[in-house]
Amino acid sequence: MRIRIVDAFTDRPFAGNPAGVLLLDAFPGDDRLQNIALEVNHADTAFAHPLPAGGEADWALRWFTPAAEVDLCGHATLATAHVLHSTGTHEGPVRFATRSGVLVATPAEDGSITLDLPTTPLTPVAVPDGVTEALGAEPLSAHDTGPRVGDLLLELPDERSVHALRPDHRALGAHSRRGVIATARAENPALGYDFVSRCFFPNIGIDEDLVTGSAHTALAPFWAERLGRTTLTGLQASPRAGRVRTELRGARTLLGGRAVTVIEGELLA
Structure with missing residues (x-):
């Protein structure tokens, strides 16, 4: 095989x-x-x-x-x-x-x-109690990604906050079915990306995923609404890093x- x-x-x-x-x-x-x-x-x-x-x-x-x-x-x-x-x-x-x-x-x-x-629908929710302590940063907003993806999407104040995260993975696991997507607007879009993210999935055995396609089906509509463009590039700022081109097409995301x-x-x- x-x-x-x-x-x-x-x-x-x-x-x-x-x-x-x-x-x-x-x-x-x-x-x-x-x-x-x-x-x-x-x-x-x-x-x-x-x-x-x-x-x-x-x-x-x-x-x-x-x-x-x-x-x-x-x-x-x-x-x-x-x-x-x-x-x-x-x-x-x-x-x-x-x-x-x-x-x-x-x-x-x-x-x-x-x-x-398929594009992941987002539902605004209150930032759950304990998330700030588990993540190590205070989110600006929180969104539920629904049952297919099963993550809590958290917007952070800036790109540096995303890079600096050192979360308590065990504590994060209590707040969603799969894990947490942390994201922020890029500080310098001239570098070739529009937003950054990191993904933590302790409930399926992955403390930090390195580059997550499924998360970008939620990040694409989230940032398209805020940045006013349907075509964007995301940088997943994990230790190995990777860039994902996204294009929002209604119910589908490329x-x-x-x-x-x-x-x-x-x-x-």
């Missing part, structure tokens, strides 16, 4: 967010998928298999963290599309059947890939980025 490690939302190795990718003939049992994801031990491992021709999708796709299956994962979808295209397994746009519906990944001539994902395969091997067990 061939396994690849792909760095997503980056154009160079050892940056962005690594994901395991396995192309299969069919899905084995859930326990085996979870055990493989635990062995890979990256934020997400993607498993895909081809579907019969003529249907609404080309490949079935599932995502597992080391601790659980998730409903939506952008960076592992980008990584899977990269593997399909770079190996010649699939040409042109690829349609994935997932727990979040059919997702489309479209390659461009320059090597980038655009994902078509995310653009690149990916690089860094490891390829054989799963023997």
